[in-house]
Amino acid sequence: MSWNWNSHGQPFLPGYTFRDVTTLSYKNGYALPRRPTVGIGQDPLLSEQLIQQEINELSLETPDITYCSDDQSLVEEFIPAHVALDKKVLRFYAYFEENILHSPEEHYRMRPVVIYYYLEDDSMCIIEPRVENSGIPQGKRLKRQRLPKNEQGDHYQWKDLNLGMDLEVYRVKYHITQCDAFTKEFMESEGIVLNEPEPMPVDPYRKCHKNPPPTYTTPSDWDIRQRFLTMDRKVLRFYALWDDTDSMFGEARPVTIQYFLVDDTVEIREVHKPNSGRDPFPIVMRRQKLPKKIKPEMFPSCVLEVSKKEVDEYYSPKDFKLGQTMKLLSRRFLLYDCDSFTKEYYQKNHPDVEMKPLDVSKQTDTLQETKKELPPYNGFGSLEDSLQNCLHLIPEPPKKNVLKMLQNDQVLRYCARLDSQDPKDESRRFILSYHLSNDMINIYEKPSRNSGIIGGKFLEKTQVPKPGSSPDNPEFYSPADFAIGATIEVFSHRFVLIDADLHVLKYLESISSQIPSQTLESLRQKLGVGATNNQPAEQNGDDVAEPSP
Known part of the structure; x- marks a missing residue:
């Protein structure tokens, strides 16, 4: 009977073998699995039969043909894409055609867009410039993302973009017409020949309304729509003083009178100053039409608000003149100045009205100080200490002249x-x-x-x-x-x-x-x-x- 002896000098029999149950080894703090070196029956594996010299020859083998010297084999520094192409964006100008249904004036509409291509991550976004009072939701059409090119999962690359091509994104075709200077320089540096730029087509609806056909109807001076288009956002602003001295603790407060030319309404706002002690209520009078002349009534009215039928005339820009005191809703307002737009409006439309500002610096001071009657000195303490009881609810020590003391x-x-x-x-x-x-x-x-x-x-x-x-x-x-x-x-x-x-x-x-x-x-x-x-x-x-x- 042959005996196989293990490395510890003991027979290879049950009860005499001591195996290490751990199958992991640690290297530089990382757990690595142990590769077996022997097979069944303690026979060495073929992978372990290579001698160290053969391993060195395989690892250090050099090619027979060299194309350059060892001095020139320098490794170039690697720069990631998010660093090399950071803030580099290609910009293309395009448009898409939108079909208009149920409209006798137009059948389609040309809507211009701007396509941005971000080189650092091959993402794109499409933005439509906003047009004032267009009534169309505009702005960002597609947020920044990688746009699909086909159903196979490919995405658009910068190599796929060129002038004069149709870019189909989510079943909407965008026709690229032009690009900016940086985009043109980048594409030419990469060997891509750009097509000739195309002019942006004119929207037929805008062209029709820009040059309207001649009409035989004379527009009215009181056309509400025409007045809205010409006088919207045009406001006459006057600086005035609200004379409230007749009331208890009243004063002259600075206010701003705004006259809206679009509908002849007036709004009065109070000018607040810091630490004035007043509540921040900005509006003295809400925006409304101010009646100037009211029809005489035979019977007393039980309605507080005045209707249009009861008014003969409303206030107009001719009634607002600098230097005069106006009585608006039983309150007196002294107009002393106006802004530059108001002066230009009066010079153009009402040249006979003189707009000369007034100096009201004395009237814009704080409350008219009344002389306080102090009680006689009672003889207790110093005169300054006793005076603090009359000036403050909680007496404070009198102030000292620190500079004189030093x-x-x-x-x-x-x-x-x-x-x-x-x-x-x-x-x-x-x-x-x-x-x-x-x-x-x-x-x-x-x-x-x-x-x-x-x-x-x-x-x-x-x-x-x-x-x-x-x-x-x-x-x-x-x-x-x-x-x-x-x-x-x-x-x-x-x-x-x-x-x-x-x-x-x-x-x-x-x-x-x-x-x-x-x-x-x-x-x-x-x-x-x-x-x-x-x-x-x-x-x-x-x-x-x-x-x-």
Whole structure:
């Protein structure tokens, strides 16, 4: 008995064989099926009997005849069609004949079309140019697609197109007559000889109506059809002001009056401005005929609308003149300007009417401002804070002059005494500080030992009005009023200025044109006396030098 031994040194018998149940191998992450190398009985297959040398000879075999050198065997770069032929379109001009049934005026109609051929994907689309007021659905007849050539499934190619041929698409024959310059250049570059271009045939219906036969009937001036064909889309536009000042909270509102010449109707539209606070209702009066003269009636009418039988005359273009005030439906409108078409129409048809625009810039302003009566000042808070309760429903802080605060961030300090009949107040000294950034004054009392009076803040920073000024138009103290020896009344307290900083004199001299000479002279004399007595004013401390006795 012969034994066949496997590769693992075990007999080839049931129970001694170990087969790999997986039939796939992996290469570069892809699963590939394993090709068998041996057959039944472990006999090698014929495909595996080729030695490696024979495989190399088959794969590396070179032809015996060469037509060029190896240096010239360069592979050209491949460019796909959607890149090379992108946005390249062939355009042909064609027409098709449409049969007209049940019409005594025409039997057929010539309808021109434009055929577009897209070279990138061999698709085509057919578009018919739109004709105004034709009554025929025109535009895109066939959307972009590959058009079938025959029943075998072939499609039209650019080689099949030429001038003078009939292109049958879905049982409609399109006769190609012309093409554009790019199409002609492309076809000739590809070796296709184009036929001679043909003229586009004239539609007999258009030719008949372009030169109508002579008629013996005289057309009426009030022919509705003739007026529609000649006056359609012709509108006279006037710019006017609606005078609504008689009503409560009324004003002069800008409006546009449009007169339609096709049917003598009038429409009034309101001109809206942003942030006007009005609802956007554009139409003040709908398009309608405006009666100018109404027939007198013997009995009162119970109908609100006026019929045609009750009207003697309607408004016409002769009634609209620039500079006059028209009363339309019990509303007054001042015509002040018109557009260029309206001016040309009046110069051509009504030369006797003068169309001279008016200047109404003052009347087109906002509401006529009425003077608001403010209540008297109640004494609580500053005047600006109390005024906000009258200007706004929810009070807002008064606006500050930021530019002035950045430019004049300085403080002028003075020394003052209290002008009082009480002998206890003679020794009290105060520091009065004037802030140039907001024109406010604060007063600080210097503490005095064994005086029995507590020093500190005497007045919070605030604006101090001059005595005798009205609350509606107050006049506040300024550096021009602070002269040495001057009396300053601060809320029923009288202070006499007795000294100042040297910085005060320097600042006032820099703006000497705005300061009275008496104020500057008093400061120079006071500071000059202090300097001779070797008692200069302190500049860096919070204290101000008191005058010498």
